[in-house]
Amino acid sequence: MxxxxxxxxxxxxxxxxxxxxxxxxxxxxxxxxxxxxxxxxxxxxxxxxxxxxxxxxxxxxxxxxxxxxxxxxxxxxxxxxxxxxxxxxGRSEFDPRTDARAFTLLMTNYHLTYSFLRPLLVRLEAEAPLVRLHIEPPADDFVERVRRHEVDVLITPGESFPDLHRMPHQTLFTDRYVVAVDRDHPEVGDEITYEQFCTLPYLATWSGRNRSHLEVQLDLLGVPRNVEITTEFGIAPFLLRGTRLITVLQERLARDLADQTRIKLLELPVEHLHVLTETLVWSERTDRDPAHRWLRQQLMDLAAEITTGP
CATH class of the missing domain: 1.10.10.10 (Winged helix-like DNA-binding domain superfamily/Winged helix DNA-binding domain)
Structure with a gap:
């Protein structure tokens, strides 16, 4: 009593x-x-x-x-x-055609917003007119923000998420790295040699406030670079035109922007470089919520289309 x-x-x-x-x-x-x-x-x-x-x-x-x-x-x-x-x-349902809901998404780089999120926005306009998205770049406390349910989902390279196995997550797709240079680069033709990669002016990249996973990998492999500029990952392809600079980009972003930025893409002359694994992460508190499950399914469906599409 x-x-x-x-x-x-x-x-x-x-x-x-x-x-x-x-x-x-x-x-x-x-x-x-x-x-x-x-x-x-x-x-x-x-x-x-x-x-x-x-x-x-x-x-x-x-x-x-x-x-x-x-x-x-x-x-x-x-x-x-x-x-x-x-x-x-567990007792409720979610109807995207009539229910209103706002979701906060953390996305770690411009590539995801440009190449992955745009198709989602088109789909939401047609199929879920009352659903609203708030998209933010992650700050240093992004892991805790997911755990505290301050955001609905995080999309990030799984390699950059500490203790990923402790959180609900799903691999969306993988992406490999390619070298990008100006189409009229005076010294690089249809291939780039390892020596050229190590000596030509190099544009290094950051992701958010941290060095990109790519740059960390290159350092661990002992690959020297002639770094002249450092910038955010998504800005890099727009800075190559008319220069001798080279950089390394995620292939999906690079192909989406190749015509707009007048860049050409080449095989990266570095072995043992891991692919990037874009991963969807969410909190235990939202794992069974029907609206969250619907949103996650939309993201996974889009990822499947990217993987199987041309």
Whole structure:
């Protein structure tokens, strides 16, 4: 009887707030995440402190840190919220023709937006007129944002996602690398030699705020490059025209932009370079949600079309 009475005193919204507060280490950020005012979140924190008989968050320098007790509750509370959400969303359905839904997607490079996402937008306009997409580049905390269900799906090279096996995920497609140069390059014809690759002016690439997986691989293989410029991956093909620069691109992006940027594509004279595996990642909390499953299926269908198409 006492346990039953204790449970009746617990508002499930407190669990949601606890997860947000401990994850964010900030009353303001937790309030923004849950769409409530800062004063309301402060009141919720006070209720949590009374319920748990623990400060939950304490001052440390200029910020807040979770107490050991609050930290120990984070993963169990997340698991409880996942179970509750599974029970509730398991009874609902999603009709893309009539249901309104907004999804947030993290996409790690311009290639995905240009070559992969455009067909999705065309499909949504015809088949899901009330579905809205919010597309963002990933910041340094992209892994935690997926785990905290702040975004709906992440599309990223699987090689760049730490502990990928711990998250629900699906391979979308693979892509290989090719060398790109200006069509009228004065020194490169229909092939490029290893010596040319190592000595010609090289345009290195970044992906988001990090060095691209390609550049990391080339370093690990000990391939020297005459780096003159470094830029974001998607900008690289637009900088080659009229120069002696060479760069390495994902083949699908390069073929999509070859005519527009007047580049030619050549076999990369480097052995043992791994292909890129574009991977769809989502959180446990959305795994069984009908709307999320529908979105993921759309993305996987598009990936299948890319793989089997010309």
């Amino acid at each position: 006492n346990d039953s009475n204790s449970l009746r005193r617990i508002d499930l919204n407190l669990l949601v707030a606890l997860e947000a507060l401990v994850s964010e280490r900030s009353v303001t950020r937790a309030a923004n995440r849950l769409g409530v005012g800062q004063s309301a979140m402060s009141s919720t924190l006070a209720r949590l402190r009374k319920l748990l008989r623990d400060p939950v968050l304490v001052r440390s320098g200029r910020g807040l840190v979770a107490t050991p007790m609050a930290e120990s509750l984070l993963e169990p509370v997340r698991a409880i919220l996942v179970d509750i959400e599974r029970v509730l969303v």
